Amino acid sequence: MKAEIISIGTELLMGETVDTNSSYLAAELAKIGVDLVWATKVGDHPGRLEEAIRRAWRRSDVTLTTGGLGPTSDDLTRESIASVMGEDMTVQDDLLAHLRSQFEGRGIRMPETNIKQATLIPSATVIPNPMGTAPGWWVERGGHVIAAMPGPPREIGSMWENEVGPRLRRLSPNIAIVTRTLKTFGITEGGLDEMLAPLFESENPSLGIYSKQDGIHLRAIARAGTDAEARKLIEPVESEIRRVAGGAIWGEDEDTPVSAALGALRRRGMTLGVAEGFTGGLLCSTLLEEDGAAEVLRGALVAGGGMMGAGVSDSPTADDAATMAAAAKDSVGADVGLAITGLVKTESAGSGRAGSTHIGIALGNETHVRSGAYPTRRLRIRARAVTHALLELARVIETGAGGQEERWG
Numbered sequence: 001m002k003a004e005i006i007s008i009g010t011e012l013l014m015g016e017t018v019d020t021n022s023s024y025l026a027a028e029l030a031k032i033g034v035d036l037v038w039a040t041k042v043g044d045h046p047g048r049l050e051e052a053i054r055r056a057w058r059r060s061d062v063t064l065t066t067g068g069l070g071p072t073s074d075d076l077t078r079e080s081i082a083s084v085m086g087e088d089m090t091v092q093d094d095l096l097a098h099l100r101s102q103f104e105g106r107g108i109r110m111p112e113t114n115i116k117q118a119t120l121i122p123s124a125t126v127i128p129n130p131m132g133t134a135p136g137w138w139v140e141r142g143g144h145v146i147a148a149m150p151g152p153p154r155e156i157g158s159m160w161e162n163e164v165g166p167r168l169r170r171l172s173p174n175i176a177i178v179t180r181t182l183k184t185f186g187i188t189e190g191g192l193d194e195m196l197a198p199l200f201e202s203e204n205p206s207l208g209i210y211s212k213q214d215g216i217h218l219r220a221i222a223r224a225g226t227d228a229e230a231r232k233l234i235e236p237v238e239s240e241i242r243r244v245a246g247g248a249i250w251g252e253d254e255d256t257p258v259s260a261a262l263g264a265l266r267r268r269g270m271t272l273g274v275a276e277g278f279t280g281g282l283l284c285s286t287l288l289e290e291d292g293a294a295e296v297l298r299g300a301l302v303a304g305g306g307m308m309g310a311g312v313s314d315s316p317t318a319d320d321a322a323t324m325a326a327a328a329k330d331s332v333g334a335d336v337g338l339a340i341t342g343l344v345k346t347e348s349a350g351s352g353r354a355g356s357t358h359i360g361i362a363l364g365n366e367t368h369v370r371s372g373a374y375p376t377r378r379l380r381i382r383a384r385a386v387t388h389a390l391l392e393l394a395r396v397i398e399t400g401a402g403g404q405e406e407r408w409g
Contacts, residue, residue, distance in 0.1 A: 001172065002037045003029050004060035006052050008067035008077055009151060010043035021066040021156050028160055032169050033177035033223055034062060044074040054084045057144055062168060067151035069134040071114040077148050078119060081139060087121040095119075095126065095135065102133055127163050131155040138167065145171070178222050178230035182241055183255060184248040185215035185391050192216055195244050205233050213380075214257050214387045215250070247399075250391050257390035258290045264397040265296050265336065272393075273334035274300040275324040277316065277342035278357065283386045299332035303342065315351035316341035321360030322367040329362045337362035338393050340385055355381075359389045361396045368396050 005025055011017040022039050029036050037060065042052045049068070056063040068077030082089050095118035103110035117134050120126065127136030127147065132155045139146040147164045149156055184192065189211045193200070196218070199207050205222035220237050224230040242249060251260050265272055274297065276283050284300040287293045303324075321341050329337025339360040344351045352358070352371055361368045370392050374384045 001034045001061040001168075002059075003034045003062040003064065004038040004040065004056040005036065006056060006063065006065045007039070007041045008044065008049060008065060010045075010074075012041050012067075013043050020153055021151070024153065024156065025064055025066070025160065028165060029064075030219075030221060031177065031179050032165060033172065033175060033221070034168060044068065044076060046076050046080065049076055050080040050083050053080050053146070057084055057146065061144060063144070063146045064164070065146065065148045066156060069117070069136065069148060069150045071111065071117055071133075073113075075116075078116065078137065081124075081137065081146060081148060082121045085121055085123050085139065085141070087123060089116070089119040089121055091115060091118050092120050092126075099133060127159055129155055129159055131158045136164070138164075174225065176224050176227045176230045178224075178227055178234060179219060180234050180238055181217055181219040181253050182238065182245070182249050183212075183215055183217050183251040184245050185250050185388075187216065187245065187248045189216050192218065192245065196241060199237055199240060202237065205230075205237055207237060213383060214391070218245075247395075250394065257387050257394075258287060258293070260394040261390040261397075262287070262290055262293055262296055264394045268397065270296075270335040270397070271298045271333075272296055273298050273328040273330075273332040273337045275303070275328035275337065275339040276300065277303045277324070277340055279340050279382045279385055282382050283338070283340060283389060286386050286390070298334040301328060301331065314342075314346040315344055315348040316358055317348075317351050318358050318360075318369040318371060321358035321369045322362070323360075325360030325362035325367055335363075336393070336397070338389060340389050343381070357385050359385070359392055361393055363396060368392075 005022050007019045007022050009017065012019050019041060026036050026039070038056070040052050040056070042049050053063065053065070065077055068075045078089060096115065099114060099118050100110050114133065120137070121139070123141045124137040124139045127138050127149065129135050129150060132150055132152060134150045136150065136159055137146070137148040139148070149159050149164065189209060193209055205220040208219045210217045210219065218241055220234050222230040222233040224233060274284050281300070281302050284297065287297055321339055324339035324341060325337040327337070328334070328339050341358040344354055344356040347354055353373060356371055356373045359370045359372065372385060372388045374381045
């Protein structure tokens with residue numbers, strides 16, 4: 001099946017809002033074997049919106065729209081779909097009653113403008129939206145489908161997972177789609193592409209390569225009659241990737257740097273102390289985004305002023321990273337210390353080039369240090385250093401081995 005995404009909203013065209021919905025849906029479509037062929041952004045203009053939907057209806061098997069399902073006069077997705085289908089919208093009593101009950105539950109009166117959120121056309125059925133007031137539309141006619149979803153990402157995720165994804169999957173009941181993602185760190189995208197060149201020529205399974213914040217991802221997608229057959233197609237590809245990439249593979253599928261680091265600590269019953277230089281608390285904050293992290297993280301020190309001068313030095317060294325890691329471990333009574341120094345601003349002996357930082361890990365009586373250079377904007381430098389530190393922590397705990405300088409290009 002060929003799919004098209006239409007992201008709706010003038011704010012997308014003006015750069016006021018970033019269209020994260022398209023990237024999310026693109027990744028989800030790939031998981032169920034639906035080929036995304038087009039992606040369009042269109043403003044809240046009735047003529048242009050209707051034109052985009054009509055074009056998508058004619059050329060695509062599946063059209064996914066996001067946005068324009070609100071109650072205001074510039075929310076025109078329903079009206080545009082109705083026009084393309086040549087059908088009239090009518091208020092559904094059950095939808096209206098449900099909508100009114102939502103407002104009553106909040107203790108506020110429902111504005112009359114919200115009534116249009118309780119409408120349908122004959123070709124449409126409701127896509128429930130437990131996260132908001134705007135139900136979606138599922139329009140199916142003549143072998144084509146439109147799934148109209150609201151704009152807020154939180155609502156999109158719930159609606160896709162529970163309704164739209166499963167419905168699309170049922171349209172191809174005799175095709176099993178299996179995906180496998182291997183996540184690597186420390187080898188460039190070009191390097192992996194060169195190392196695995198023969199695998200990219202395969203059509204089933206197909207292999208894609210993607211540069212992400214946490215390294216380079218390799219995703220294999222196989223299609224077959226059953227899940228077991230599809231998994232069997234992927235097995236030799238995965239085996240070859242693991243043989244070639246080896247220790248650069250740090251995770252798979254839904255793994256994250258945080259889950260890798262915390263998982264390694266939990267499996268060994270270890271606690272963690274953190275010391276941060278130029279990342280300014282981002283490492284600790286990132287760890288605490290994971291449920292249960294507080295049970296592992298004993299405490300953190302953030303360099304500043306006269307505290308832990310190595311953290312704010314213009315030319316921190318690998319020795320500074322080791323000192324900070326030991327201090328992080330001992331000061332809070334943790335089993336492991338993890339430290340990120342300040343950013344190297346002035347090159348000197350032992351500090352590395354400008355833009356580098358040093359990561360220290362204190363485990364038992366040993367310290368491991370790894371250095372990284374991240375030539376990008378400051379905010380992303382901090383985020384990349386945090387990712388690097390978490391993956392190094394997991395690697396050291398799992399293998400007891402550190403490494404040499406790591407450069408992100």
